[in-house]
Amino acid sequence: AIQFFTNISSTYGKYPNIIYEIYNEPNGNVSWSTIQWYAKQVIPAIRANDPNNIIILGTPSWSSRVDIAADYPLNSTYSKNLAYTLHYYANVPASQNDWQRNITTYAINKGLPIFITEYGTVNYTGDGPVSQTETQKWWDYDDQNLLSYCNWAIDIVGQTSSALISGATANNVGNSSYWTTSAQLVAGKLMIQWQLKDMV
Structure with a gap:
């Protein structure tokens, strides 16, 4: 990881739109002290080449x-x-989403800077039904707390979290006839958020 981020930061660190996520979803067996130890090795390697761009660190239990x-x-x-990153998937019991938002509020109140580098409209496997209701609750919460968020995922693997239907190509990304139910929901949110009339 040190060599990788040294190479990436030396090559791309001069660009202001680079964000480094240095540890994606530490699994349930990885302690916070271990994550911290890892970060203390990698962050200086990046900062030697790029003193200013944002670095994002994963948090325990799959972020x-x-x-x-x-x-x-x-x-x-x-x-x-x-x-520090937060990941969530909306199609879980409402009580679990409420708990997740409560501990996120706790972190915000303690001054922790949070970036949601992955969220899904479905369940945590990347599959299952899209939950419009729970996704909207999360969007309302995120917007209220000025949290940036990125949707999973622009791919064609056939899961319900996929933004594109199977068989779509790069040329079809802007064509809504190739969008899945999840993509339609997310695109609708973005249209409202940024007052866009058309995504094509």
């Missing part, structure tokens, strides 16, 4: 426990332009 990161954030040696 769902921002509350743990809020209790024990990295110190000022590493915290310049550092954010």
Whole structure:
């Protein structure tokens, strides 16, 4: 990882639109202390080449426990332009979503900078029905708390989280007839969010 991020930051760090996510979804067996140890090795390698662009660090339990990161954030040696990621999938029991938002509010109130680098309109497997109701609750929460968020995923693998139907090509990305139910929902949100009349 050190070699990889050294190479990436030395090549692309001069561009202001680069974001580094250095640890995607630490699994349930990885402790926060281990994640911190890893970050303390990788962050200096990036900062040697790129002192300013945003670095995002995964949080425990597949990047769902921002509350743990809020209790024990990295110190000022590493915290310049550092954010912590939250991942969520909307099609879970409403009580679970409520709990997730509660611990996220806890982290926000403790001053933790959060970037939602992955969310889904379906369940955590990337499949299952799209939950418009729970997704909208999350969008309302994210917007209220000024959280940036990225939807999973622009692909054609045939899961319900896929933005494109199977068989679509790169040329079809802007054509709504190739969009899945999830993509239609997300595109509708973006149209409203940015007051766009057309995505094509």
